[in-house]
Amino acid sequence: MDRFSLHGLTRRTFLQVSAAGVVTAxxxxxxxxxxxxxxxxxxxxxxxxxxxxxxxxxxxxxxxxxxxxxxxxxxxxxxxxxxxxxxxxxxxxxxxxxxxxxxxxxxxxxxxxxxxxxxxxxxxxDTFSLAFRKGEGTNDLKTLEGKTILLGSAAWQSIVDPMLAVHGVDITKIKYVEAGWPTWGTALAAGQGDAALAWEGLRAEWIGSGLDFEYWLGVQRSPLFxxxxxxxxxxxxxxxxxxxxxxxxxxxxxxxxxxxxxxxxxxxxxxxxxxxxxxxxxxxxxxxxxxxxxxxxxxxxxxxxxxxxxxxxxxxxxxxxxxxxxxxxxxxxxxxxxxxxxxxxxxxxxxxxxxxxxxxxxxxxxxxxxxxxxxxxxxxxxxxx
Structure with missing residues (x-):
């Protein structure tokens, strides 16, 4: 197995980061x-x-x-x-x-x-949440089966899968789309998916950039952290x-x-x-x-x-x-x-x-x-x- 692969992950693959790719500190x-x-x-x-x-x-x-x-x-x-x-x-x-x-x-x-x-x-x-366009949100996460969740990075699937699974969602029925950083929220607003991963603090920052969604909030509803x-x-x-x-x-x-x-x-x-x-x-x-x-x-x-x-x-x-x-x-x-x-x-x-x-x-x-x-x-x- 490739050292930077995730066991069981077949629907998305992780980005590779070269050791030479360090950003300016x-x-x-x-x-x-x-x-x-x-x-x-x-x-x-x-x-x-x-x-x-x-x-x-x-x-x-x-x-x-x-x-x-x-x-x-x-x-x-x-x-x-x-x-x-x-x-x-x-x-x-x-x-x-x-x-x-x-x-x-x-x-x-x-x-x-x-x-x-x-x-x-x-x-x-749990800081993580799911953002929805106004009027399209749900607190029943099983309704997301068959739908698309937008991510900023493919790696974030490992965040969302357990968050959904503990609420009884069949994660094999979820489609993930890597919409890119920092544009995945804009993609949701433009109708390119049904929901998007978000987190506390980001909610406020998205309002500041004109992205006003409604949310299933993990901080209220998730047993995770x-x-x-x-x-x-x-x-x-x-x-x-x-x-x-x-x-x-x-x-x-x-x-x-x-x-x-x-x-x-x-x-x-x-x-x-x-x-x-x-x-x-x-x-x-x-x-x-x-x-x-x-x-x-x-x-x-x-x-x-x-x-x-x-x-x-x-x-x-x-x-x-x-x-x-x-x-x-x-x-x-x-x-x-x-x-x-x-x-x-x-x-x-x-x-x-x-x-x-x-x-x-x-x-x-x-x-x-x-x-x-x-x-x-x-x-x-x-x-x-």
Whole structure:
């Protein structure tokens, strides 16, 4: 079997990403005693072809507040090619050190022999949704049998298949069309399919670009969950690299915690980093996007041991489901490929200081004017009734 093929996937094939096809990285910060650091540099790679989104708000506000300053190594965020599998391939071959795959893409990596582990579960609830043209939506996913779902990348089929299967859909009766990044939403609006994969945060950004759909919302209706942060398993066996990963993920946790207390400050940090995004979606949609995503990232924190905690029982349900779907050829034990060994330390920070930082943040007038509670009350207005 080809190393980058997915067992059982016959209706679509995955794009191939050459190791020479690295996109230009956005380098942040200077080199600080790199010779003494466990990594020559540290690269986090997105599954998207862009960083100009609200999704990574925990990083940008953490960066602005100085939470990443003491890592002792040059670190970067990289957008990655729009092929959804690049985020695991690049980590596997050492071109990146941490990836941000969906659970389905993580399973693709495991099926293809990549020695990766999920070290920090970013999205406790299911971020994924299905978009429909107004008046054509449904909450009965079995009605999609015989219809066409549009994807930005062929790799995303591994996201949609289990999402449908847990609701009793016969996935052999679904047709997928790769409509391209970033045009798959426009293709849906133009009538080129019956539904399209979407996710929280993107809903708000699509409104900003004139794409106003209705949605079956996984965050309300799915037992699954969202993307995770994966690393090479061998890095967790190296004491120095493990210590670095804890510091890095602690900074992420502080950023996510900060945004819980002051979501508009996190919007401001992202807007300062990407002025074109600010002009495209504006303060109200920025607020809507970050609230949608914060809802996914937090989940029920009373049942979690902190930011990044894996619910092993939920992960086992997911792995059992994709084994039944033949997305993987052998059963996967969640505790073998997901770990909470970094979570306690990654959440060991001064929570009161972060809360105080958030309270003291001075917002620009246009963001301070947003009524965040009013925006929150409309969080699910686009859901199919």
């Amino acid at each position: 956005t380098v942040l910060g200077g080199v600080r005693d790199a010779a003494a650091a466990p990594y020559s540099k540290f690269t986090w790679i997105s599954p998207r072809g862009t960083l100009e989104v609200l999704d990574d708000y925990g990083y940008w506000i953490g960066k602005k507040m100085g939470y990443f300053d003491d890592l002792g190594v040059d670190e970067e965020l990289q957008p990655g090619p729009s092929d959804g599998t690049a985020t695991v391939k690049f980590v596997d071959v050492g071109q990146a050190d941490m990836g941000f795959p969906s659970p389905g893409i993580f399973a693709f990596a495991l099926e293809n022999g990549m020695k990766l582990k999920s070290a920090y579960h970013w999205g406790a609830l 969202a993307n995770t942060y994966v690393v090479r398993a061998e890095d967790l066996e190296d004491p120095d690299k493990k210590a670095f990963l804890i510091k890095y993920l602690r900074a992420w946790s502080m950023g996510l915690e900060f945004a819980t207390h002051n979501p508009m400050a996190a919007v401001d940090a992202v807007f300062q980093q990407f002025p074109s995004l600010a002009s495209n979606i504006g303060p109200d949609l920025g607020a809507m996007s970050i609230l949608q995503q914060s809802n996914v990232v937090r989940g029920d924190m009373s049942k979690r041991k902190g930011w990044g905690d894996h619910d092993m029982a939920a992960w086992q349900i997911f792995f059992d489901e994709i084994y039944k779907l033949k997305q993987v050829s052998n059963p996967i034990k969640a505790e073998d490929v997901c770990t909470n060994e970094l979570i306690e330390a990654a959440n060991d920070f001064d929570h009161e200081k972060v809360k105080a930082d958030a309270a003291a943040y001075e917002l620009p007038a246009e963001l301070a004017a947003v009524d965040i509670d009013e925006v929150r009350s409309h969080l699910f207005d686009q859901a199919v009734s």
